[in-house]
Amino acid sequence: MDPKQVLVEKFGLSEFRPGQQEVIEAILKGQDTLALMPTGSGKSLCFQLPALLLEGLTVIISPLIALMKDQVDALVYKGIPATFLNSSLNEGEYRQRVEEIRNNKFKMLYVAPERFGNEGFRELVRGIKVSLLVIDEAHCISQWGHDFRPDYRRLKEARELMGMPPVLGATATATPEVKRDIVKQLGMKDPLIKVTGFDRPNLTLMGDSFFDEDSKSNAFYAEIAKVLQSNPKTPVPMIIYCGTRNMCETLSQDLNSVASKRFGIPKLSLPYHADLTKAERDQVQNYFINDNVPWIIATIAFGMGIDKSNIRYVFHYTIPASVEAYYQEVGRAGRDGKPSVCKLFYCEKDISLRHFFIETSHPPRYVFEQTYKTLHRMATPGVVKKITYEEISRVVSKQSIVRGQVKTCLTLLKHAGAFIAPRRGQVVLPAEPVAFDSFKINYQDIESRKEREVARLEEMKSLVAANDKKKFILRYFGEI
Numbered sequence: 001m002d003p004k005q006v007l008v009e010k011f012g013l014s015e016f017r018p019g020q021q022e023v024i025e026a027i028l029k030g031q032d033t034l035a036l037m038p039t040g041s042g043k044s045l046c047f048q049l050p051a052l053l054l055e056g057l058t059v060i061i062s063p064l065i066a067l068m069k070d071q072v073d074a075l076v077y078k079g080i081p082a083t084f085l086n087s088s089l090n091e092g093e094y095r096q097r098v099e100e101i102r103n104n105k106f107k108m109l110y111v112a113p114e115r116f117g118n119e120g121f122r123e124l125v126r127g128i129k130v131s132l133l134v135i136d137e138a139h140c141i142s143q144w145g146h147d148f149r150p151d152y153r154r155l156k157e158a159r160e161l162m163g164m165p166p167v168l169g170a171t172a173t174a175t176p177e178v179k180r181d182i183v184k185q186l187g188m189k190d191p192l193i194k195v196t197g198f199d200r201p202n203l204t205l206m207g208d209s210f211f212d213e214d215s216k217s218n219a220f221y222a223e224i225a226k227v228l229q230s231n232p233k234t235p236v237p238m239i240i241y242c243g244t245r246n247m248c249e250t251l252s253q254d255l256n257s258v259a260s261k262r263f264g265i266p267k268l269s270l271p272y273h274a275d276l277t278k279a280e281r282d283q284v285q286n287y288f289i290n291d292n293v294p295w296i297i298a299t300i301a302f303g304m305g306i307d308k309s310n311i312r313y314v315f316h317y318t319i320p321a322s323v324e325a326y327y328q329e330v331g332r333a334g335r336d337g338k339p340s341v342c343k344l345f346y347c348e349k350d351i352s353l354r355h356f357f358i359e360t361s362h363p364p365r366y367v368f369e370q371t372y373k374t375l376h377r378m379a380t381p382g383v384v385k386k387i388t389y390e391e392i393s394r395v396v397s398k399q400s401i402v403r404g405q406v407k408t409c410l411t412l413l414k415h416a417g418a419f420i421a422p423r424r425g426q427v428v429l430p431a432e433p434v435a436f437d438s439f440k441i442n443y444q445d446i447e448s449r450k451e452r453e454v455a456r457l458e459e460m461k462s463l464v465a466a467n468d469k470k471k472f473i474l475r476y477f478g479e480i
Contacts, residue, residue: 006049017042019196024050032188034169036195039331043170047134051108056129060110062136067304068110082108098124113151116158130162138169142181156187173324176478198477202334205469207344216347232263235294236312241329243318243353245273252297269295272302309336316344321354322456323463323476346464354457360404362450365443370396371409372436382431416441
């Protein structure tokens, strides 16, 4: 069966989108490939289709549990044998799927990069034929990328574990520097690097800066009123991105009040952020996808993998952290190719918020040391201690910025083996004492990433000020 036949019979499509066929043919020839395609351009098909034609298993590294479940559900619905292994499975389900993988029941397996830290999983992939390794959201592998994740950095070792199968890196956002780093970190040999372009002609990109929060807020609500007046009975789908969880809640309440009083719309928006339970987030997402509610007011937690083609507006109430983040978020608009509007509202107060986030995400060494000492004062080695990260943070410091840094420290210390967390709200220290300096935490690297995030924020400020925002983006990603 040739790729075009599979495209029609398995995916119900008549034509390849730009770049897809070239990437697929390279994969089928066993060539390492890096595919840079805009959000909504069909990156997933580039590995899902050849997976059906290759002899063994295709392993897909995916960053989010919800994202891999959505993709697997969509494949299974089409009758395509795919599955995932992650922490959402109970022990019995996990064992059953492992056995089915060994028996060649599936053509595609989705896992998070952290899964390769599990020796049982490493043994599994050593014993099966892996025909293709796919790194989705491949910019996460680069310490120069905007969403760096340390476990992605170990995927070259994972590839070696599988016998060095051909590898595909797929992403929507990568500067020339990040592209080079992805190729290097994955050990690609003479790869095809396919860039289908960063321009989205159907998107209108706008952005205004304001003197203070009040003037920004007034302009934002004036723009919202225009949108509602143009579609008073059936508001078109919109995502509004905010900087904080509280802001999402407040803005959603305010917009619902305005829509109800002025336009008679009973339910205009719902908030989406990390404080919601998984069930609540799933419900909000499903309401939005199924057009039960037209607008989502969200932090950056929302959007990755969302399969909704008719989003007409993406507004930013606060400035994004980087040009890459902005490009990904506006890329969720107009995936059906129809005209869509993306508008950003910015004032200097937004920068203070972003600097706060940068500081909390990049703690200095002394905060790590204080956190580790506090852990040992609060817990007994080898004994389960019921305690949350928030409680530990309050003990270390009463300053809000340091409390945020402590939570980051706890995440990195756990990853380094300083303690384990059998369940949420539990901490277990190693039975034998471990010297603080034995943990492999690169403090210089943390400081370097902090400096890069500050530089990326400055680039984002330049994008807001640019008259031609598309031209700025194309130059930023090395297209012109």
